[in-house]
Amino acid sequence: MSLNLPQILSPKNSQRIMNAIFVCSGLITVLILIFIIGYILIMGLPVVNLEFIFSNPIDSGRAGGIFPMIISSIYVTLIAGIVSTPLGVGAAVYLVEYAGESKITKIIRFGAETLASIPSIVYGLFGLAFFVVSMGLGWSILSGGLVLAIMALPTIFQVSEVTISSIPSSYREGSYGLGATKWQTIYRVVLPAAIPGIVTGIILGMTRAISEAAAVMFAVGSALSVPISMFDPGRPLPLHLYVLATEGISLENAYGTAAVLVILVLAVTIIANFLIDKYQRQIMGR
Amino acid sequence: MNRIEVNNLNVYFGDSQVLKDININIPKNTVTALIGPSGCGKSTFIRTVNRMNDLIPTFSHDGNVYLDGVDIYNPKMDVVDLRKKIGMVFQKPNPFPKSIFENVAYGLKVHGLNDDDAIAARVEESLKSAALWEEVEDKLEDSAMGLSGGQQQRLCIARTIANNPEVILMDEPCSALDPISTTKIEDLIHKLKNDYTIIIVTHNMQQATRVSKYTSFFLLGELIESDLTDKLFIDPKDKRTEDYITGRFG
Numbered sequence: 001m002s003l004n005l006p007q008i009l010s011p012k013n014s015q016r017i018m019n020a021i022f023v024c025s026g027l028i029t030v031l032i033l034i035f036i037i038g039y040i041l042i043m044g045l046p047v048v049n050l051e052f053i054f055s056n057p058i059d060s061g062r063a064g065g066i067f068p069m070i071i072s073s074i075y076v077t078l079i080a081g082i083v084s085t086p087l088g089v090g091a092a093v094y095l096v097e098y099a100g101e102s103k104i105t106k107i108i109r110f111g112a113e114t115l116a117s118i119p120s121i122v123y124g125l126f127g128l129a130f131f132v133v134s135m136g137l138g139w140s141i142l143s144g145g146l147v148l149a150i151m152a153l154p155t156i157f158q159v160s161e162v163t164i165s166s167i168p169s170s171y172r173e174g175s176y177g178l179g180a181t182k183w184q185t186i187y188r189v190v191l192p193a194a195i196p197g198i199v200t201g202i203i204l205g206m207t208r209a210i211s212e213a214a215a216v217m218f219a220v221g222s223a224l225s226v227p228i229s230m231f232d233p234g235r236p237l238p239l240h241l242y243v244l245a246t247e248g249i250s251l252e253n254a255y256g257t258a259a260v261l262v263i264l265v266l267a268v269t270i271i272a273n274f275l276i277d278k279y280q281r282q283i284m285g286r
Numbered sequence: 287m288n289r290i291e292v293n294n295l296n297v298y299f300g301d302s303q304v305l306k307d308i309n310i311n312i313p314k315n316t317v318t319a320l321i322g323p324s325g326c327g328k329s330t331f332i333r334t335v336n337r338m339n340d341l342i343p344t345f346s347h348d349g350n351v352y353l354d355g356v357d358i359y360n361p362k363m364d365v366v367d368l369r370k371k372i373g374m375v376f377q378k379p380n381p382f383p384k385s386i387f388e389n390v391a392y393g394l395k396v397h398g399l400n401d402d403d404a405i406a407a408r409v410e411e412s413l414k415s416a417a418l419w420e421e422v423e424d425k426l427e428d429s430a431m432g433l434s435g436g437q438q439q440r441l442c443i444a445r446t447i448a449n450n451p452e453v454i455l456m457d458e459p460c461s462a463l464d465p466i467s468t469t470k471i472e473d474l475i476h477k478l479k480n481d482y483t484i485i486i487v488t489h490n491m492q493q494a495t496r497v498s499k500y501t502s503f504f505l506l507g508e509l510i511e512s513d514l515t516d517k518l519f520i521d522p523k524d525k526r527t528e529d530y531i532t533g534r535f536g
Contacts, residue, residue: 100343170380174442177338178393178449179370188396193383283383285432 037262044259047252053260057224061240062250066257068226072141072234073210073264075227076220079145080152080209085202087149088156092198096164097186109161116154120215123151127219142230144220151215152205159204163197164190192283196276203272207265213238237261289314289453289483290335295349297327297334299342304330306507308349312453312500317475317484319494319515322504323530328487331504332455335485336372337365353453370397373446377458379438381430381445386413386422389430389441393449408448416444417474436467443474447482454478456486460493472497491531495519503527
């Protein structure tokens with residue numbers, strides 16, 4: 001039985017309206033992105049020059065550059081990546097290839113989802129209590145990097161898990177059928193096929209890590225000098241930006257810092273996507 | 287001489303019995319076709335022969351499967367070695383997302399061959415045996431995923447041959463292919479039977495008559511009848527076989 005509602009719109013017209021709504025949603029999304037990036041760049045780029053990038057801040061950042069902050073950001077993000085990538089990918093491989101569906105896998109998955117939804121300031125407090133104080137790492141690049149590693153972990157894990165479980169089982173069968181062991185199958189067939197997705201997950205995790213102020217503010221210290229060892233304190237770009245803006249030191253330089261941060265994130269994302277595309281074309285032949 | 291002997295094989299997935307008391311001998315360097323309606327256990331049977339069913343947690347069996355007189359389910363059996371000796375070609379072509387060369391070299395590499403020249407020679411030889419060499423010799427570094435379905439299936443055969451197996455299991459290798467590709471694979475099977483023992487599952491009875499010397503008819507998990515292909519299709523002993531090959535069911 002069908003309901004004969006009076007037809008207000010012809011199917012053709014309702015199709016047109018829906019098309020318009022979808023196109024608008026897409027356009028608005030892109031416009032917001034362009035607006036934010038454009039605004040930051042317009043406000044920030046005037047102060048960005050080689051000197052700004054390659055010199056130390058003077059007078060708490062009122063003048064001078066942000067070189068130590070760029071180094072701090074790269075440093076903490078690298079540590080986060082080095083720690084969280086093997087953990088996240090390893091956990092994903094375990095779940096998909098070894099564990100099978102069980103209570104434990106459900107618990108791990110639930111744990112990852114919960115980790116992903118914890119506010120970053122809470123991670124920050126945890127970092128202070130655990131890494132800085134309990135483990136005695138002090139305010140350091142290492143403490144900050146470890147907090148970011150825990151933060152990036154669920155992203156890397158979740159994206160890797162989805163990717164690895166979407167690798168067709170026919171690849172695995174083909175490999176076993178040729179007498180490969182489980183590990184050979186994972187290492188030689190499954191992971192290479194999953195690399196584009198896994199790298200996307202790593203990039204998502206790392207861009208989240210490099211953009212964090214709240215998570216690192218209690219762990220990394222607030223030094224204005226270039227960190228040499230990972231036990232030195234540092235001040236990543238977002239934290240510097242936060243301090244410059246909230247303490248009214250220099251809004252101009254805050255925008256400059258933001259512009260450098262945005263360019264850094266964009267560059268990493270664009271280069272990674274380019275490499276992923278290239279790899280994908282190579283293995284899939286199109 | 288029999289390459290494979292199966293005695294009183296029963297296979298279960300969980301509580302349900304999928305194969306019932308199978309007894310069959312597969313002679314060396316011949317093609318044996320397995321026919322029967324969907325769900326009759328043909329695929330399960332060949333997957334028992336190279337122990338692919340081990341991957342399914344609910345799988346269990348009793349009875350014996352011998353390869354050259356050795357029980358393949360004995361506790362000392364090395365499954366890796368077994369699957370090297372008993373290669374498998376799947377229903378849907380499943381090349382790895384790697385280059386054509388790497389696909390064929392895969393088995394060699396996982397079994398520890400490191401000599402690049404030896405690998406290259408074996409890859410060429412295998413592609414020639416699989417009647418694919420002339421079509422791909424200029425693009426060995428291209429992805430195998432860019433090949434046509436028929437080429438992909440011959441690549442999978444080449445990949446299997448590279449391991450120098452004794453037996454090749456084929457699970458409906460042409461069901462996803464067009465007629466021309468199918469003919470090529472069938473020609474290839476004729477050529478390969480001189481060197482390998484081949485068991486082919488097929489839904490296509492014409493194909494069974496074209497490629498095989500022996501045919502076995504499976505129904506509902508039982509092996510109803512095994513005979514010379516010419517004999518089985520012309521003069522089946524069992525009424526059920528006759529009904530199936532004359533198209534009365536299935």
